[in-house]
Amino acid sequence: MATSDSEGQVIGCHTVEAWSEQLQKGNDSKKLIVVDFTASWCGPCRFIAPFFAELAKKLPNVTFLKVDVDELKTVASDWAVEAMPTFIFLKEGKILDRVVGAKKEELQQTLAKHMGSVTA
Amino acid sequence: MAVSGFEGFEKRLELTFSGDDPASGKGLRRLDFFSLEKVLHAVQCTVVSAVGNRYFDSYVLSESSLFVYPNKIIIKTCGTTQLLKSVRPLVDHAITMGLTLCGCRYTRGSFIFPQAQPYPHTSFKDEVVYLEENLPKHLSFKKASVMNSKSCYKWHVFTASDEEDMHADADADDLYTVEICMTELDRVLAKKFFRRFNDGKTGDSAGKEMTEITGIRDVNRNALICDYAFDPCGYSMNGLDGNRYSTVHVTPEDGFSYASFECVGSVYDDREEFFGVLQKVVKIFRPAALSVSTTCPTGHEIWRGVAKAIEPLGMRLRSRAADEFPATGTVVSQAFTTRRK
Numbered sequence: 375m376a377t378s379d380s381e382g383q384v385i386g387c388h389t390v391e392a393w394s395e396q397l398q399k400g401n402d403s404k405k406l407i408v409v410d411f412t413a414s415w416c417g418p419c420r421f422i423a424p425f426f427a428e429l430a431k432k433l434p435n436v437t438f439l440k441v442d443v444d445e446l447k448t449v450a451s452d453w454a455v456e457a458m459p460t461f462i463f464l465k466e467g468k469i470l471d472r473v474v475g476a477k478k479e480e481l482q483q484t485l486a487k488h489m490g491s492v493t494a
Numbered sequence: 495m496a497v498s499g500f501e502g503f504e505k506r507l508e509l510t511f512s513g514d515d516p517a518s519g520k521g522l523r524r525l526d527f528f529s530l531e532k533v534l535h536a537v538q539c540t541v542v543s544a545v546g547n548r549y550f551d552s553y554v555l556s557e558s559s560l561f562v563y564p565n566k567i568i569i570k571t572c573g574t575t576q577l578l579k580s581v582r583p584l585v586d587h588a589i590t591m592g593l594t595l596c597g598c599r600y601t602r603g604s605f606i607f608p609q610a611q612p613y614p615h616t617s618f619k620d621e622v623v624y625l626e627e628n629l630p631k632h633l634s635f636k637k638a639s640v641m642n643s644k645s646c647y648k649w650h651v652f653t654a655s656d657e658e659d660m661h662a663d664a665d666a667d668d669l670y671t672v673e674i675c676m677t678e679l680d681r682v683l684a685k686k687f688f689r690r691f692n693d694g695k696t697g698d699s700a701g702k703e704m705t706e707i708t709g710i711r712d713v714n715r716n717a718l719i720c721d722y723a724f725d726p727c728g729y730s731m732n733g734l735d736g737n738r739y740s741t742v743h744v745t746p747e748d749g750f751s752y753a754s755f756e757c758v759g760s761v762y763d764d765r766e767e768f769f770g771v772l773q774k775v776v777k778i779f780r781p782a783a784l785s786v787s788t789t790c791p792t793g794h795e796i797w798r799g800v801a802k803a804i805e806p807l808g809m810r811l812r813s814r815a816a817d818e819f820p821a822t823g824t825v826v827s828q829a830f831t832t833r834r835k
Contacts, residue, residue, distance in 0.1 A: 417523055
């Protein structure tokens with residue numbers, strides 16, 4: 375399997391094009407995608423960011439994306455993001471789950487739940 | 495009463511700042527997490543869960559809650575935390591962000607285990623002296639008062655404001671705060687805040703379940719809730735409804751059981767809705783004693799009707815005290831006990 379430079383990292387999507395491209399890539403590879411909807415001025419986002427980055431490092435088989443809700447306003451509103459951080463779990467274009475808030479345990483548990491379905 | 499147990503009664507500090515850059519409008523929310531963590535460390539608590547919306551950030555702490563608005567911080571901690579140690583570092587951090595403290599409000603009930611409190615919480619007098627020493631000198635309009643001093647529910651209030659705050663939008667501000675402290679919770683209801691041994695749940699998922707089964711979810715269906723259940727017992731939640739917060743904390747252990755509810759509202763809101771909230775809260779815990787303290791702009795009597803809402807639930811108003819505080823408004827503390835007591 376080919377590896378890319380972004381593996382093990384949180385990929386920031388700063389344009390709608392980059393975002394669409396990442397989603398397409400995820401759909402093609404059938405990988406589990408976790409998107410962190412964040413804001414620069416949101417304290418809880420800063421609280422969870424290092425933990426999210428650590429998860430990305432530990433789980434190279436999952437794609438970790440980051441979207442700034444001010445940068446990609448349309449994406450945030452399309453995905454009905456009203457609180458920050460919001461984590462959305464996707465696979466093959468379908469929303470599997472949503473974790474609202476900087477909740478370490480819930481984030482980890484939700485990941486474990488859907489990673490099972492990825493390897494299956 | 496147990497010789498010693500967990501102190502449920504919180505200490506609550508509200509700091510208001512001026513000078514927020516209207517361009518960014520994010521003020522204190524820009525404070526980096528490392529600095530915030532250091533402040534919390536000094537107080538002796540940590541963040542267990544957090545969430546923010548367009549208006550403010552909310553944190554569930556290992557001991558109660560923290561709310562950060564662009565120009566305001568509300569921090570509430572229970573147990574033997576040293577809340578007032580956060581004053582100076584918070585004021586200093588704010589200065590680096592171009593914000594100046596203009597108002598301070600400190601409130602608390604009567605501790606169940608006062609002897610267990612560390613300095614500066616050893617007595618209200620010590621707390622007031624500590625605050626006066628650590629607040630900037632320009633906050634020269636100060637007042638300290640122990641309200642309802644003859645009841646079992648003393649209400650301690652300290653406020654300090656600067657000149658600007660004194661003349662500022664006292665009338666424009668339409669928000670009131672309600673702080674409810676409840677003790678001797680109904681035992682059956684309190685049991686719902688215990689987790690089963692080895693339940694295989696996370697604090698987040700167990701918290702979510704408690705929010706549902708206890709009826710806390712129904713207090714305000716519009717609020718986004720950030721909840722957490724502690725192991726083996728205890729519960730905390732923050733609610734976010736637009737720019738308004740609410741918060742619930744529960745220490746369910748028999749002998750020193752305690753629950754608190756706090757929320758903000760506008761004096762122009764429908765009063766019936768507010769009374770409905772009060773009743774829902776009392777029904778969740780069915781305490782043997784409770785106090786309702788309201789702080790609101792002078793001239794708006796938000797305390798009126800509180801007794802009428804609570805007395806039909808089998809409680810009786812035992813004492814009521816009112817006092818005015820500069821730039822803060824009117825504080826009214828009302829204490830109730832069950833009729834059978």
